[in-house]
Amino acid sequence: MSDTMISEVPLWRLHLLRAAYLLMIVGLAIAYLPNLFVHPPQATGVVPSLLAGFWVMAWFGLRYPLRMLPLLLLDFVWKTVWVVAFGIPLWRAGLLTEDTQETFRATMLGVILMPLLLPWGYVVRHYVTAAGNRWR
Numbered sequence: 001m002s003d004t005m006i007s008e009v010p011l012w013r014l015h016l017l018r019a020a021y022l023l024m025i026v027g028l029a030i031a032y033l034p035n036l037f038v039h040p041p042q043a044t045g046v047v048p049s050l051l052a053g054f055w056v057m058a059w060f061g062l063r064y065p066l067r068m069l070p071l072l073l074l075d076f077v078w079k080t081v082w083v084v085a086f087g088i089p090l091w092r093a094g095l096l097t098e099d100t101q102e103t104f105r106a107t108m109l110g111v112i113l114m115p116l117l118l119p120w121g122y123v124v125r126h127y128v129t130a131a132g133n134r135w136r
Helices: 003-007 011-031 046-063 069-092 098-117 120-128
Strands: none
Touching: 011 046, 011 069, 011 098, 046 069, 069 098, 069 120
């Protein structure tokens, strides 16, 4: 990544992105990584394995906050989808259990905070309006 691409995003924004990756690292380590090592023998392990992959990739985000931006975008998108498709309908129907209430709160926090952290100008320039890679 060239210095001009990095200078498009102010240093304080890069530090905010690093903080988001660090929060992801700490949160996943506490909530999900133990499930990789202690689980019932019949567990399929898909969710903990996927989230362990997120955890590993978030480490790269500390060093390369802009290169790993798709990880934060994916985090924002899946949380938004969950809130719209599951969280809000459960809440409106009064069906939030203790577990889903905690999930709803934590996921909503991501949906609210992530748009404030992401450098949207950079996202638009590099992912929306930039020419795509060639097909042949």
